[in-house]
Amino acid sequence: MESELADLRAKYVPRGITSAHAVTADRAQGSELWDVSGKRYIDFAGGIGVMNVGHAHPRVMKAVHEQLQRATHTSFQVVQYESYLRLAERLCEVAPIQGPKKAVVFSTGAEAIENAVKIARAATGRPAVVSFRGGFHGRTLLALSLTGTVQPYKQNFGPYAAEVYQTPFPYEYRGWNTDAALADLGNLLEAAVSPTRVAAIVIEPVLGEGGFVSAPLDFMRKLRELTKQHGIMLIADEIQTGFGRTGRFFAIEHSGVEPDLIAVAKSLAAGFPLSGVVGRADVMDAPDPGGLGGTYGGNPVACAAGLAVMDIMRDEKLPERAARIGSVVEERMRTWVKDRELIGDVRVVGAMAGMELVRDRGTKEPADKETANILAVAREKGLIILRCGAHHNVIRTLMPLTIPDEQLEEGLDILGASLGA
Ligand SMILES: Cc1ncc(COP(=O)(O)O)c(C=O)c1O
Numbered sequence: 121m122e123s124e125l126a127d128l129r130a131k132y133v134p135r136g137i138t139s140a141h142a143v144t145a146d147r148a149q150g151s152e153l154w155d156v157s158g159k160r161y162i163d164f165a166g167g168i169g170v171m172n173v174g175h176a177h178p179r180v181m182k183a184v185h186e187q188l189q190r191a192t193h194t195s196f197q198v199v200q201y202e203s204y205l206r207l208a209e210r211l212c213e214v215a216p217i218q219g220p221k222k223a224v225v226f227s228t229g230a231e232a233i234e235n236a237v238k239i240a241r242a243a244t245g246r247p248a249v250v251s252f253r254g255g256f257h258g259r260t261l262l263a264l265s266l267t268g269t270v271q272p273y274k275q276n277f278g279p280y281a282a283e284v285y286q287t288p289f290p291y292e293y294r295g296w297n298t299d300a301a302l303a304d305l306g307n308l309l310e311a312a313v314s315p316t317r318v319a320a321i322v323i324e325p326v327l328g329e330g331g332f333v334s335a336p337l338d339f340m341r342k343l344r345e346l347t348k349q350h351g352i353m354l355i356a357d358e359i360q361t362g363f364g365r366t367g368r369f370f371a372i373e374h375s376g377v378e379p380d381l382i383a384v385a386k387s388l389a390a391g392f393p394l395s396g397v398v399g400r401a402d403v404m405d406a407p408d409p410g411g412l413g414g415t416y417g418g419n420p421v422a423c424a425a426g427l428a429v430m431d432i433m434r435d436e437k438l439p440e441r442a443a444r445i446g447s448v449v450e451e452r453m454r455t456w457v458k459d460r461e462l463i464g465d466v467r468v469v470g471a472m473a474g475m476e477l478v479r480d481r482g483t484k485e486p487a488d489k490e491t492a493n494i495l496a497v498a499r500e501k502g503l504i505i506l507r508c509g510a511h512h513n514v515i516r517t518l519m520p521l522t523i524p525d526e527q528l529e530e531g532l533d534i535l536g537a538s539l540g541a
Contacts, residue, residue: 121156138272140165140506141499142214146274148175151523151531153504162329164505164519164533169328169360173432174520180390180428187424194420197413203423208488210430211398216373217246220401225394225418225426229385230258232395233322235412235541236383237262239397240353243406247282249350250421252310252458254510256329257322257357266322269510285313289438290339293476294484298339305346305534325444327358332467332516333473351379354477358459359395360472363387364433364521365441367470375470390429392422431440436519442471445528449473449517452532460539462487474516476509486511498538503531527532 125144144156151174153163166172173180187203195313196204204225212221226232237249253259253268267273267278268289287308290301309315325340327333335343347354356379361371365387372379380403382423385395393416397404432438453475457463464478477487477494493512498505508514519531 124157133490134195140495141504143499143504144334148174150174151343151520151527159501160501161502161504162519162527162534164503164531164535165516166387166390166518166520168386168506169365169518170386170391172363172428172438172521173390173436174522175391177390177428177432177522180425181433183321183424183428184392184421186396187421191420193310193416194368195415196418197415198245201327201420201423202432203412203427204418206308207396207418207426207430208398208421209425211384211396214289214369214396214430216370217378217398217400220278221398222401222404223396223398224404224412225396225423227395227416227419227422228258229383229395230260230263231360231417232259232383232412233263233266233355233357234359235345236355236381236397236399237266237322238411239381239399239404239406240355242321242408242411243403244351244353246317248313249283250287250305250321252315252323252327252330253286254289254325254330254333255324255357257359270299285312289323289330289333290335291331292336293333293467297334298342299434300301301339302342302346305479309350314354315346318350318352320353320355321347322355322357324357324359325375326359326361326366326373326469326472329508331476331514332472334467334469334471335375336370337375340372340377344377355379355381357383359383360386361469363429364439364442365470365472365518366513368439369433371469371472387424389426389511392425392507393419394422395425432522436522440472441521442453445471445519445521446473446524448525448528449532452536456539458537462490464540465506471517471521473521474508476514478513486513488512491515498534500537501534503534503538505531505535509538 146156153161208223211223251266255268256268257263287305314437358373381399453466465476478487
């Protein structure tokens with residue numbers, strides 16, 4: 121069976137799409153996943169940070185089954201339905217922004233980002249957008265233009281969208297502290313684009329694909345001051361950080377900063393394609409009628425799943441659970457640092473925990489091959505876990521927040537043993 125599937129893949133699927141692990145999934149439940157041969161894995165990847173409520177959560181399954189009996193698609197642009205409206209309400213309730221808010225939903229993260237930029241442009245009448253090096257915002261053309269990593273994302277796919285500018289992310293371990301990053305942003309606004317032409321600055325409060333790097337809270341606050349001063353919209357890309365993962369509903373809440381717009385996706389609907397933009401009502405209302413949407417945006421089955429996720433997050437107190445998971449993971453990682461020279465840095469915000477691996481703690485040469493080996497060993501031992509970072513040398517945890525303590529410990533045992541190997 122496995123070799124037949126491998127043949128199908130080689131013959132019919134282009135090499136441009138890769139899988140982090142040579143595993144063929146059969147089924148998944150909670151924080152466990154089984155392959156087609158029946159082998160069990162602990163899942164520390166959650167389909168790239170999508171399964172915060174765990175695989176096949178009974179409340180999500182029930183909501184989806186019920187919706188399946190009623191309608192699978194009408195297109196909100198043709199005939200509206202209640203679940204879309206209720207979900208918009210729930211998104212507005214949880215968004216850390218004062219005053220009236222509105223929300224619009226789509227299918228993918230990239231779509232949410234593209235629409236956040238469209239809304240910011242319509243609201244300001246300005247063309248330019250600033251994003252951060254090392255940031256990841258998706259694979260459609262504008263989202264890719266905003267993305268700050270060449271390999272593997274940008275490769276030969278240009279030319280990119282005009283009026284997109286990039287500035288260094290405050291990545292302290294790699295030499296960019298708050299002052300240095302702000303100074304470079306200041307230079308950009310002097311030398312490359314006038315702040316009066318900038319519609320939005322897009323930031324992940326914690327870089328996801330870029331290496332699990334948290335922007336210092338002070339940086340976030342100064343960025344907010346600067347954007348306010350120049351009438352620039354601040355867009356928080358909370359696609360990977362959102363929905364409780366960092367110990368708060370949204371990562372930006374740690375800084376107390378209120379963005380104008382927030383892009384959400386991933387764990388919003390437990391694997392059903394659903395994304396959205398939530399923000400200040402006056403800004404969200406800037407595009408003219410008909411300017412926003414998409415045939416599938418806010419599919420009713422996905423909205424039903426999203427509403428169930430919202431209930432689970434609240435009832436199972438998943439942000440609090442994320443903080444507890446994070447402290448368990450961090451304790452282990454800090455112990456490993458002591459005798460594994462390969463670990464150069466440990467970065468933890470809630471359950472978003474990363475270890476940056478380097479060949480030499482002095483030179484910080486990225487240990488990319490070693491990282492790949494550790495992931496492969498972990499997989500053999502029964503743990504699915506991912507890496508990230510511009511140099512592919514950061515091991516990151518994206519386990520469901522519903523993971524039972526025994527499975528968390530089991531997964532960490534495997535990771536620790538794989539580091540030793
Ligand atoms: C922070 C961030 N923004 C945007 C995206 C793009 O989301 P999607 O792959 O659903 O288009 C991702 C996906 O990994 C992400 O992590």
